[in-house]
Amino acid sequence: MSDSGLKKQAACAEDWHRVSPVSLVFYLFRFVRQFVVQGLPGLIVLFASAASSEKFRLSWAVAAVVVLLILLAVIALLSYLRFRYRICADRVVVRRGILHREELNIDFDRVQNINIKELFYMRPFGLSVMGIDTAGSQGKEIDIAGIPVALAREYRNAILDRRNPAGPRGSNESDMEQGGAQVAGPVGQDSIPQGTERLLLELDNRDVALYGLTTNFLLWIAIAFGAFFGAGDYAEKTLGTLSDRLGLSGAVSSMVMAGDFLGLFLWGLAIFLSVVVILPLLSVLGAFFRYHDYRLTVDGSNYRYESGLLTRHQGSVKQQKIQAVVWRQNAMGRLLGRINLQLRQASAGTGLESGELSGILKTMFVVPSLLPSQADSLSAEFLPDLQAGDVKWSRVNRRRFVRLGIAGFTLPATLVLMTPAILVSPLFLLPVPLMAAALYPIFVQLWKRIAYGVVGAYGFVRTGFIGSTVTVFPLYKIQRIDFRQTPWQRRAGFAHLKIHLASHSLNLPYVPVEDARRLQDLALYEVESSTLAWF
């Protein structure tokens, strides 16, 4: 490893590049954002205590803010001055950092996806931010801010095709060096000639508006808000975490679902009572900022989208990097007959377990606002030989799912009410059966949505409450399957399955044990007999 690494180092003839001074704005926004996000609670306390003292003068506070801004500007300037990058034959190298200086080397092979953002203040200069993501550790992603759009696109195509960007452009037949660990994609895909871009989907304003209505409101408000901040990454992440916690998560163990439902219910109530009109409006507005003029194209095996009103976003994913396709249709989407598709890629953290959803959001490729027929044909495009129409859903055990789901709520409630029931009156236990009765239809509905199936080389898992979320994944891309049983499940013949994909994990509770074992055996067979690379 070290030997070939040294050789690689020597092979890089490319000079170091600097980015355009416009990226100063990018750094300034980033540091202000970081400062506000991390330092705000402390600042509020400081301000409150200062304001309450008698010697407080407003001019001092203003001066402090000005000094702070100057300090941040200096940091931004130093970051800009320190930043260097070069794109070698097989890797990207970046030097950055003011005090803690680092040099990051990212091999093309390890790049998961590249997003190009033309931030609104960069567009007049024809500049963009190129974000390079790897499946590796978090915080090691690279943002090259202030790079010309055309150059960024060229680099992106070269990096995703794993060819030397300095070599002859437009053809990638043989300049891809076959190193020892070079992984070939599915046969034939790399030999498709590049440069033949085909349009797959274009959205008009009506579609985007419908997407605004059929997606999570909270997320869109965050993004609309974030648009003023430049990229809106942070708001997108935080609110994304929130909204995913509230009910859009893929996890479906009954406890999690029950929690989600409660959250969803409370939020639903709050939203309904306070602003019935404004939120959907904001949501539609947010959708316009992010998905205006959405175009989905395919070039060889690279899928790309481009969208955005002020800030143009360009995302891309190679077909073999798609870990799963998620069909998402919430209650509104059902009503309007629209489905939103997500292409999931490997992420640094699966998110739900670690509570870290930023990775998921960053590596998510959304194809919004599709008619069912479009969703079908596009899915077949993303996942070769998919016959989604053939899926026959198998169900988990209804009695257990519903009973234990309800028990997850009523048992803690009973425990809490036990003390007053013993000390004061048994009447305190009355809410428990009422609660159970109220929960019953909810869990029956949740049960109706939970289903799984296998067609060809693809696995399907469905969850949801009123709407539904269907995850389709190639069986051979499964990372690991966990099989879990309680003593009661062992006796009754059920099991919990947890399917780990490189993008996220799926839970299937109360699966009949013979199904669980067959699914596990089949997945392992597919994984172990496949010669295709999963990434």
Next chain:
Amino acid sequence: MFINQQVDSETLPRAQSIRMQAMAPPYVREVMSQWALFAVPLLVAGVITWLLPLSPLPLKLALRTGASVIGLFMIGLGFLLYHQAKARGWALREHDVAYRSGLVWRKTIILPFTRVQHAEVTSGPLQRRFGLATLKFYTAGGSSVDLKITGLEAPQARALRDHILKNSDSRGSE
């Protein structure tokens, strides 16, 4: 379950038929010594409260009940840990490694070699005394350890790591 598959799902290799191998014999001793390290002082302290002639009655009662509860808890915990250690098992197949754990919630994890990103062998001071090691495997997607096999003999853990990494490499370059 509906399966529309070319392979005959009846002839698939069965994960159920894997014969799990118990952890190395010193593992149970290691777990129990770990338990003893903090349980024994507590139990001794508990016994002392019963031997000492404590003067005010409420204090005596409170101390002795407390000590008894803690003592029973520790003994119960020891019992649980012992059986938990005994219940653990692992197995190596041609293409994957399996690990079973849990006394009540029994869990079987099967990890195909080709999905291993990297592996590490660790051993704490107590483990080293017993010649044991923990083998950890990381897969893509998860930021935490994805498979942790505790209680392997140290040379065995290293051999297993090398074997699995070798197989994950050779498969990856095919």
